[in-house]
Amino acid sequence: MQLTYPWLYDTVRARFDSDAELEAFLPQARTPDELRHTRDAQYLSAMSRRVFQAGVQHTMVDAKWPVFEQVFAGFEPERMARLDATAIENHMQNKQLIRDRTKLQTIPGNARFILDICAEQNCSFGAFIAAWPVTDIIGLWKLLAKRGARLGGRSAAGFLRLVGKDTFLLTSDVVARLVAAGIIAREPTSQRDLQAVQDAFNTLHQESGRPLCQLSALCALSIHPAF
Numbered sequence: 153m154q155l156t157y158p159w160l161y162d163t164v165r166a167r168f169d170s171d172a173e174l175e176a177f178l179p180q181a182r183t184p185d186e187l188r189h190t191r192d193a194q195y196l197s198a199m200s201r202r203v204f205q206a207g208v209q210h211t212m213v214d215a216k217w218p219v220f221e222q223v224f225a226g227f228e229p230e231r232m233a234r235l236d237a238t239a240i241e242n243h244m245q246n247k248q249l250i251r252d253r254t255k256l257q258t259i260p261g262n263a264r265f266i267l268d269i270c271a272e273q274n275c276s277f278g279a280f281i282a283a284w285p286v287t288d289i290i291g292l293w294k295l296l297a298k299r300g301a302r303l304g305g306r307s308a309a310g311f312l313r314l315v316g317k318d319t320f321l322l323t324s325d326v327v328a329r330l331v332a333a334g335i336i337a338r339e340p341t342s343q344r345d346l347q348a349v350q351d352a353f354n355t356l357h358q359e360s361g362r363p364l365c366q367l368s369a370l371c372a373l374s375i376h377p378a379f
Contacts, residue, residue, distance in 0.1 A: 155333035155352060157359035157367075164373045178370070181363040182316030187282035192266055195277050195315060197227040199262045202311040203255050203302045212250075219248045224259065229277075232263035258301035265300050286318045286364055287354050290346045293319075313365065320353050320368035325375040332375075 153159075168174040182190075200220070204213045223246065225231055244251050266277045273280050284292045289312075296311065297304035303311060312319040320326065327339050335352045336345045356367045 153333055155329070155335065155356070155371075157356050157362075160356070160367075160370050160374055161360070164370050167373065178366045179313075180316075181318035181365050184282040187315070187317060188276065188279045190278045190315065192229050192270065192277045193227045195281070196229050196232060196259070196263055196266055197221060197224075198314040199266075199300065199303065199311050200224075200227065200259050202307050202314055203258050203262075204250055204252070205310070206255075206302070206307055208250075216248070216250060223249060227259075227263075229263040229266045232259050233267055235260040235263075255302065261301035262303075268299075281312075281315065281317050284317075286357070288350065289319045289364060290350045292317075293346075294343075318363045318365055320349075320364045320371075322349070323368075323372055325372035326368055328375045329371040 165171070165174055168177070197217075197220075201213060201217055204220075221227065223243065240253065240256050243249060243256055244253055249256075269280055270277055275283075281292075289309075292312070293308040296308040300308075306322065309319050309321050313321065322340065327336070330336050330340075330349060330352065331338065333352070335348055338345075340346045340349050353364050353367055356362070357364060360367065362370075
């Protein structure tokens with residue numbers, strides 16, 4: 153079957169009692185202006201949070217994150233970039249934290265990544281994120297995976313969703329819809345398959361005017377009902 157927006161919307165709309173109920177269920181992306189005015193420390197915090205969420209219950213990480221914010225001084229990149237091995241070992245003794253040495257070591261690494269991007273682009277990290285075109289969101293995933301620490305796989309998209317940058321997610325239900333539509337044959341890992349997915353979402357975006365995050369949710373809901 154061909155994946156078109158009218159079919160996708162009608163299929164999902166039938167599972168809700170009203171247009172308003174469906175709209176309330178869909179995620180919202182932040183505006184470019186909101187992204188630009190988000191402090192770099194908040195981006196580092198979100199990166200770190202996503203790293204710690206990988207492989208564990210997100211709710212557990214979320215519950216502990218206020219402690220992380222306090223211990224790591226609000227994740228100011230300039231300060232976090234100076235964390236050395238001794239500081240990491242000291243944090244490993246703090247029972248209030250999730251004591252994963254490998255993940256803790258990503259904090260200074262991702263702080264340097266943010267600072268490097270700011271220096272290269274002569275702008276804030278938020279401005280850099282805001283300016284990246286959603287029509288090539290997989291390109292931003294690739295950059296995050298290549299230059300960030302432990303931001304490969306689904307973590308890049310997960311980080312972007314945390315900060316509100318418009319992106320689709322490749323959950324199992326989204327992948328199932330794309331496979332059923334013949335866009336890909338399996339979970340996309342190659343650049344060719346990822347580009348096919350990007351092209352499909354770009355077409356849906358052009359047809360509907362909706363952000364990628366909502367189109368992604370609609371794809372998932374077309375496989376798995378909300379209720």
